[in-house]
Amino acid sequence: MMSGGELVIPLGPYHPAFKEPELFKLYVDGESIVNIDIRLGFQHRGIEYLAQKLTVQQVVFLVERICGICSTSHPTCFCQAVEEAMGLEVPDRARYIRTLIAELERIHSHLLWAGVALHLIGYDTLFMYFWRYREPVCELFEELTGNRQHYAMLCPGGVRRDIDLKKMRPKILKVMKEIKEAITKLADAVARDRLVRARMEGIGVLTKQDAIRYCVVGPTARGSGLKIDVRADEPYAAYKELGVDVKVMTEGDVLARTLVRVLETLESVEIIERCIDSMPNGPITAEFNEYPVADGIGKHEAPRGEDIHYVKLNGTPVPERVKIRAPTYANLPSLVPQLIGYSIADAPIILGSIDPCFSCTERVSIVDVRNGRTITLSMDEFNEFCRKRKNPLKVR
Amino acid sequence: MIDLWVVGLSIAYIVLIGLLIAPNIGLFLTWIHRKLGARMQWRIGPPIYQPWADVIKLLSKELIVPETAHRATFLLAPLLALATVILAFLIMPFVGRTPLAFVGDVIVVIYLMSMPALAAMIGGSASGNPYAAVGVQREMTLIFSYELPFIMAALVPILKARSLKFIDIINYQLGNGPLVFTISGFLAFVVMVMVMQAKLALPPFDIPEAKTEIIAGPYVEYSGPLLALFKLAHAVMLLVVACFVSNMLLGGLIVSDWSSYVVILTDLLLIAVKILVVIIIAAFIRFYNPRLRPDQAFGMFWKTITFIAALALILSFVPIPYF
């Protein structure tokens, strides 16, 4: 179990750094990490199985509850997959509303992440500032969609609620202006602060080669110089009309990923401004009555990266198979090259820097792929280790 | 020959000042930290009775000694922490001259001030938790790195006043003006403020109990009354550190003349202002810095801060006014 001077530091399953339960076992030598083993699956709820029991309209609510932070990504993805299978054409207004909600969600998610990341390096004041500026977005959501989270806006064929743009337009623009100002101000306070830089620069480096090999997506990939963004590569919703400028950094460290997110937030603000300027009128849902035997793939650029759903319909309202791949699922394996060699103190911020959303991932365990070595130590074994009153200090 | 009433008076002094006044002022100072932080973070913050409620609640809770812990040390560590900081407070002059003053009290206080960290280490390693183990490791390395510059900075007023007694240092400052207004004194002040953050385990040096890395470090297994003692010790430590810095560099916490009401009032006000200045500086550093990584913190102490301390020490020998 223990070899040499290694000390096992469990990071989780219940750890204040994460709001979700996951167990990362860090094998450390002194302060530096020599190996990691990740035991996930504390949030496995069997969503793919449950999706095979509900009708298509109900599955939208189920996939919405895969993850709370990106709670419009999964429904968008699922609805697009269903629409592809059915050959449905989404009305223009619905496409614009989807874009608006998705981009608002990206802003809320990135601000949330920025706050949590700074909390991870112990900078609580900026955490509070970021969340203070995120709050108006939540309130906007509450007014637009009826809830602060879980917007329940999408249905196959369009959106469920119309937006009263006449009333909401000034409010949205006001919040956007506030966020733009706050982000420019706070991003400076983050990126130019010497101590913050010391914690982020050159930490958790993921090279472009590794990024390709591990198939990472989203800001994690874009921070490593991979220019991939579903919004630009395979435009859906209204992104073709509105246009997206993909932000890429090449350093691949935590700071690069942070800056990518900051720039993306500003880009989202601009997309929203364009979106509400050019939103067309018209119906918001496309009617459908038949359920074909067909399959479809839906893709969406969630705040954390590319989200992909595969849906197979079997001629009934209940889908035959729903496959969900959340972005964190793709990004998690890349933690192995990112973590090894850095200190325990860096671990939370490196883990945080991929913006992990374990409830999306809801499964998984990491193997050190390079040498295939895994050491598993269950919680009970670990307790045993504690109970023997072998002070880890004395083991050294 | 010891008079019985002197012993009685000393005990009364210890009980009154040490056990009643010191913890209460300390808790009030922690409230200032929390409230100021909250207001600067756009929040309302806790009400003024909050620290007392926290401590009373913790004292009333169940006392748990984990199976994995070494019982006696686990129980004694928080007591040690609280006792030493209160003793440190008692030795220092605060408002009046302390009856416990003696030659070399500065040295004793410096040592007593590092005791809470040691107590945390003892308690942490007795609790047998891996997070605590990492916390202890970090605490230990941190102590090694900040004690040297701290002592060097403390030597500046000692050398200026040519005495190891608080009261002499204060008297020297009463004659020549607070030391912080000299160059070496100011540098020593900067060093002490940084070391103070580390001693109080506040950001950027809250490394041993980093909440998001190792939960609460050495305190992870502590609960109920034992945790309350640690919290109290921490609160008193806040006061002790502020007193130490004020006494050494800011002109001392003493009423210079007990015969004039005006002097008493202004001096009392000055005492409050001095402590508040130190506390608010600590709060600002705390709220506007991220936590450093252990190796960065050690590097900072060993390189920059030790260098500043050495510079202050050298400059204090220069026989020019305001050096």
Place this chain on the structure above:
Amino acid sequence: MSGLITWARIKSPWLFHFNSGSCNNCDIELLDALTPRFDVERFGILLEGSPRHADVLVVTGIVNRQTLPRLKRIYDQMPNPKIVVALGTCATSGGIFSEGYNIAGPVDKVIPVDVYIPGCPPRPQAIIDGIVKALAKIQALRGGKR
């Protein structure tokens, strides 16, 4: 004396947040309650990292088979007296996930729950209401052990 203790307990509830398999939203709304807009620190509420320090255990999400033993352990680790709050629809009844194969049941199947806060997710205002209800329960306990 017991009045003072009850007062202190009501004025200083420290939370330990346990996510037993939720979708994150309840967790975020709980965290949101700490941030400037709602700032529950004005009631003395703090989020603690160690269950040993906490008085109130806030559980979010449905309990799955993987988290079941850990939830029990965390509950045992908390010092008495303790209050358990089930936050969100999933923790209350299982919500949309109640028929999954990896599900052990809602929180009250595993540990006794004092206050339920349904909502998907509950507004932070509702969370504040729920915690206030929990505090009323502390008052009812009057310093006794449960």
Place this chain on the structure above:
Amino acid sequence: MTKLKAVLEGFRALIKGPFTVRYPFEPSPPPETFRGAPKRDIEKCTACGACYQNCPTKAISILDLGKEVAVDVWYGKCIFCARCTEVCPEEAVKMSLTYDLSTYNKEEVRESVSMPAQRCQICGKLITSDRQVDKVIDRVKILPLPLNYHMMVSLCPECKRKQQATLLLGLRVERVPAITIPVAVSEKK
């Protein structure tokens, strides 16, 4: 000195005052569009079961209370998705602005709407509510239907099938005890 920017923000916060809502001391109402607990218009609901069938979490149930039938929404399981408001043919369900549902007893947080039940005239099984039967009769009145229609509508599907089968075979139809529905309908009108 970029740290200054953060500190300045702190001073701004000090001057402008807290951003906090004074919630428990002052009301903090949700916006008009808020999706709170779904509330049912007792006058409009016919217990048709559309919401029950479409509810993704099965928070809605139709309860058989003997003489009455109840539509029961358990907020402890409701996810406030507003699916029931969409599918309700009577537009009887609306999302209210109620958000504070915290409780000591989770069984308490439910809304039950009950109305007279229509039971099968032969086997006594619950079919639906009186109101729903009225509505169906109202709707199909204009259509040319067999005379025994009223009788047919007050039977459960199983008995209906048996009756139809016997009719088709030319056998004697079992006598239904009392045909009360038309009276009930006219009384209500």
Place this chain on the structure above:
Amino acid sequence: MSFKVPSNFNELLKLIEGELSPISVDVRSSKRIYVDIKKEDIRRAAKLFLDLFEPLRGRFSTATAMDCRDHFEILYHFSFSELGLVLTVRCKVPRYKPEIDSIADLIYGASFIEREIHDLMGIKFMGHPNLRRLVLPDDWPEGVYPLRRYG
């Protein structure tokens, strides 16, 4: 690389037809291609696409396993951003012998999904470096696969 990197949709199709000898190629639209191959060819396909990842900004997205009564079907979804398409490779795995070669040692990103399929569907990935239980709790009974629809 022994082949020319395709620069458009048709060249990619040609390359696949030439290199993989697929059973059938189903072009749904300019964004979706479904390719049926024999399960023995999956490693060859993975190697081919791995080489295309860098020039075409591609990646392995995910794999879907489906229970089709008499056999299992595994769909490997590859995304190629440069061409803006999703390429799905379909393999049939017989029910009596649910085994297929692993591609996890070529494409690291496939490691999780293979373990997950192994957990939930009971398909064995030959040559996977670490095919431990992944999603399900440790006390889950052996031989019970929650996502299998037909026994």
